[in-house]
Amino acid sequence: MKGYRDCELRINLKEKSIEKKPLNPEYVEKYMGGEGYGIALMWDEMPHDIDPFDKNNLLSFNTGPLTGTPAPSASRTSVVFLSPLTGTIGASNMGSHWGAELKFAGYDSIVFEEAAEDPTYLLIEEDQVSLHDATALWGLNTRETTDALKELHGENHKVVCIGQSGEKLNKLAAIFSDDCFAGRGGAGAVMGQKKLKAIVVRGNGSVEVADPEGFMEMQKKAIQELRSEEYTWGPVHGYGTPSWLDGSNEYGLLPVDNFQKNQTDKLDPILPSELWNNREKFDVKRRTCYACQLGCHKFVVMGDVEVGELEYETIAAFGPRCGVYDYKHISMANYYTSIYGIDTISAGATVSAAMEWYEKGILTKDDLDGLDLKFGNGEAMVELIRKMCLREGCGELFADGSYWAGERIGEKAKPYVMTVKKMEISACDPRGAASMAISFGTSERGACHMRPYSASIDAFGYLFPDLGIEEAKDPFSETESKEWLKALKEYFVVTNLIGLCDFNVINMEIQPSTMAELYVKTTGLPCDKAELLRKAERTIALERALNYERGFRRKDDHLPKRFMNEPAFGGPAKGRTVNMDAALDRFYEACHFDAEKAIPTKEHYATLGMAKVAEVLYR
Amino acid sequence: MKPGRIKIQVNASVCQGCRVCESVCSLSHIGAVNPNQTGIKITETKILGKFKQTVCQQCIDMPCASACPENVITRDRYSGAVVIGDGCIGCGACQEACPIDAIQMWNNTAVKCDLCGGLPKCVSACPRQALSW
Numbered sequence: 001m002k003g004y005r006d007c008e009l010r011i012n013l014k015e016k017s018i019e020k021k022p023l024n025p026e027y028v029e030k031y032m033g034g035e036g037y038g039i040a041l042m043w044d045e046m047p048h049d050i051d052p053f054d055k056n057n058l059l060s061f062n063t064g065p066l067t068g069t070p071a072p073s074a075s076r077t078s079v080v081f082l083s084p085l086t087g088t089i090g091a092s093n094m095g096s097h098w099g100a101e102l103k104f105a106g107y108d109s110i111v112f113e114e115a116a117e118d119p120t121y122l123l124i125e126e127d128q129v130s131l132h133d134a135t136a137l138w139g140l141n142t143r144e145t146t147d148a149l150k151e152l153h154g155e156n157h158k159v160v161c162i163g164q165s166g167e168k169l170n171k172l173a174a175i176f177s178d179d180c181f182a183g184r185g186g187a188g189a190v191m192g193q194k195k196l197k198a199i200v201v202r203g204n205g206s207v208e209v210a211d212p213e214g215f216m217e218m219q220k221k222a223i224q225e226l227r228s229e230e231y232t233w234g235p236v237h238g239y240g241t242p243s244w245l246d247g248s249n250e251y252g253l254l255p256v257d258n259f260q261k262n263q264t265d266k267l268d269p270i271l272p273s274e275l276w277n278n279r280e281k282f283d284v285k286r287r288t289c290y291a292c293q294l295g296c297h298k299f300v301v302m303g304d305v306e307v308g309e310l311e312y313e314t315i316a317a318f319g320p321r322c323g324v325y326d327y328k329h330i331s332m333a334n335y336y337t338s339i340y341g342i343d344t345i346s347a348g349a350t351v352s353a354a355m356e357w358y359e360k361g362i363l364t365k366d367d368l369d370g371l372d373l374k375f376g377n378g379e380a381m382v383e384l385i386r387k388m389c390l391r392e393g394c395g396e397l398f399a400d401g402s403y404w405a406g407e408r409i410g411e412k413a414k415p416y417v418m419t420v421k422k423m424e425i426s427a428c429d430p431r432g433a434a435s436m437a438i439s440f441g442t443s444e445r446g447a448c449h450m451r452p453y454s455a456s457i458d459a460f461g462y463l464f465p466d467l468g469i470e471e472a473k474d475p476f477s478e479t480e481s482k483e484w485l486k487a488l489k490e491y492f493v494v495t496n497l498i499g500l501c502d503f504n505v506i507n508m509e510i511q512p513s514t515m516a517e518l519y520v521k522t523t524g525l526p527c528d529k530a531e532l533l534r535k536a537e538r539t540i541a542l543e544r545a546l547n548y549e550r551g552f553r554r555k556d557d558h559l560p561k562r563f564m565n566e567p568a569f570g571g572p573a574k575g576r577t578v579n580m581d582a583a584l585d586r587f588y589e590a591c592h593f594d595a596e597k598a599i600p601t602k603e604h605y606a607t608l609g610m611a612k613v614a615e616v617l618y619r
Numbered sequence: 620m621k622p623g624r625i626k627i628q629v630n631a632s633v634c635q636g637c638r639v640c641e642s643v644c645s646l647s648h649i650g651a652v653n654p655n656q657t658g659i660k661i662t663e664t665k666i667l668g669k670f671k672q673t674v675c676q677q678c679i680d681m682p683c684a685s686a687c688p689e690n691v692i693t694r695d696r697y698s699g700a701v702v703i704g705d706g707c708i709g710c711g712a713c714q715e716a717c718p719i720d721a722i723q724m725w726n727n728t729a730v731k732c733d734l735c736g737g738l739p740k741c742v743s744a745c746p747r748q749a750l751s752w
Contacts, residue, residue, distance in 0.1 A: 069652055070642035070744060097638070104654055155663070206651035216647060216740070223744070237746075285668030288637040293746040295635050299668060306667065 002210040003065035003522035014114035034064035035496040036539035038080025048549040052084040055115040064499020068103035068207040073501035075290035083185035085171040086446040090185035095289030096177040101158040104203030116195040134197040141339040142176035161198035162188040163341030171400035172342040183343040210524030229509045240298040241312035242272035252432040252571015256320045258352040262429035263570035307331040308338035316427030317348025329378025340389035349424030353402035356416045420447035431568040433459035441557040444543040452492035466511040478583040486590045493536035554598045626677040634749040636670040640741035658732030675721040675732040686716035700734035
C-alpha cells in the first residue's frame, strides 16, 4: 500500500497522550482516505447524538493517498468534524503546503479526541510529536500566529491555526493555512472549543509511489487534460476564480441583494481586470498550493493592507450579494475574515440577510450600533464583518451566521434566511440551474456549491463522456433523470478522498479513468473508474447515515421558500422558480434513496457492502 | 536534444512556489517524493509571492568536482551535466564548495541536478514556464 504513509496520529488533548497506529485497512478499502476516512472514524467512534460543542466531537485532519505527490494540485487535507453551524457532518477541505508536509512527516491523518483545558498547540517534527502551551498565542490573529510559530520553530515549518473568531466559538470560524481556509461549517470553532490553537508540521520523509514510471505517465496525461481545457487554462489560470463572475452573471446565477435578483448590470467595477489594471491601487501576488498546476490563488495587496486571496465566492458574497460594487470594501471585508478567520461565503451571506432585515424594517439602527445597513453600504458591511468576527456589540447577534441570527430575531426574520441545513447558500442561484437546486439541497454538510458544481454541465453546457454525460442537459428541467448528477457528485467527492483539488474537475478536465489510474499507480491497489466512484458513494451513504441518526430527513433537503415562490429576475432563467419536490424525487431515485428517510434503501446499503450501517438505521 | 552546453534556467518572476518541480525530480530519481532528495529547491522568501529557486548551473570550472576527495563528480559527456557517480562517501565537501548551494546532503549521499540525462522533467512539469533549458 504505497502512497499512504500508513500512520494515524491520535491525540487525546485532555490526557495529553499521543499514539501512533496504522491506518484502519477497512476504511482504506471502503472509503479510500481523506474525507471518507474521517467520516468512518466519526461513525464508529463518536456517539451519534452529541452536541457539536461536546468534548467528544472527533476532529480529524485527513490527507488523501495522492497528497504530496506531483499529481495536479495534490495538496488537499480534509478536516472532518461535527459541524457546530449545521449540526450535520462537517467536512471542509483546504490546500496550501500543509497536507503534503504532513505526509512527508509520516502521517496520513491526525485525530483529536476530547478537549484541552488550556490553550495548546501541536508540534510534529518527523516522529517527534509534542503538545505545547499556547497561552502566549491565544488572542493573536491567524497571520500573527503563523509568523510567531515559524519564528519559533523554523521558516520551513507549515502551520494551520485559528484566529480570534475560532477562539470565540464563532460558528462560522474557519481553519487557516497560509491564506487557504477550511472554511465552511465552523471547523475553527471546533478547534477553539478544544483549545487547540495550531498544528505545526515539518517533515523530511518520503511519500512512496508503487509504480513511479507509470505514475509519471499518468501525471503527464492529467496535466495534458487540464491544460487542454480552454476556460480552465485561460481565464482561471490567469485571473483565478474571479473570472467566473462574468459568466455567472450572464447566465443569471449570481446572487444579488440576498438572492432578490440573480443578475446585475453594475458588475463592471468588480470584474477581475479591475484588480489587474489598477496597479497604483492593487498589487496582485501569486502563491499557489502544493503541486498546483492551475494556480487559482491571487493574493491581493491594497496599499499597505495585505488583503489575502480574493476568490469568486468571496467577491460575490461581499459584492453583488450585499449590493457593494467596489473592490475597496470587498477587500477590507476579506481582510478581516482572513485575519480573524471566518468563512467568507457565510459572512457575506449573513451581512446580506441583515441588510434585507434592515431594509424591511425588521432591524433598526438601534439594533445595529447605528450602522446604516442598506444594500450597497460598503462601509457598514466592513464594520459589521469586523464586529461579527470579534463578537463586538451588534456583531454578537450575527456571529453565528444568518440562521442563528434569524432564530434570535424571530419568525418575521426567517423568510430572508438563505440557508440549507443552517448553512448559507453560496454564490450560485439555483433558479438558473435546476441541478444546483439539488446540489445545494442534498449536500450532506449544508448548502455547498462543490457537491457538485453541476452548473458547469446544465447551465454552461459542458459534457463529460468519460463519466457517462454525453448529451447536453436542460438547465430548467427538474423532471429529467438525475443519474448524471449522482455520478458527478460522486466524482467531486472522489477529489476529497484522494487528496486533489476540485478545480481539477470543475470544468470536466481530468477524466475519471485518468484519476483511477493515478490512484492505481500511486498505491498499487486495484481500482477502476467504477470502484473509484463506489468509494465516494459509500462515503456519501455514511454521511447520510450520520445525518439521519441526528434527525435529518427529506424536509431538510429543501431550499428556502424564496426560490420556490419568487420568479428569477433575469438571465436565461427569467421568470423561473424551483420545483424542489420533483427535483428531489428524481435525484433520490437515481441514488436509490428512500424517498422520506433520504438515505439509501436497506438493499442499497447491502450492495455497497454496508449492511451493518443499515442495521443501525433500519432497526 | 539541444546542442551545446545546457543547464536549467530560471525565470524567477513567474514562479508561484508550487514545488511540482521538486516533486517530479524526486519521484523520477528515487521513485518516491522526498523534499530533501531533489536537484531543484524552491524556498519562500520574506517577500510575499517571491520564491528562490536553487538549481545547479553545471559550472564550467566545476568547484564541486575539484572539492570531491573521491573524484566521483564528473561531467556527463552526453548531457553535459555535472553528475555524482558511484562511490560518494557523503563527506559534504561538494556541498561546501558549491557557490550557489545547489547540492543537498541526504542519508550520507550528495544529491544534485543531473538534467535527467538530457531532458529535464521539471521543465515540462512547471505550469508557469518558469523553467527552461
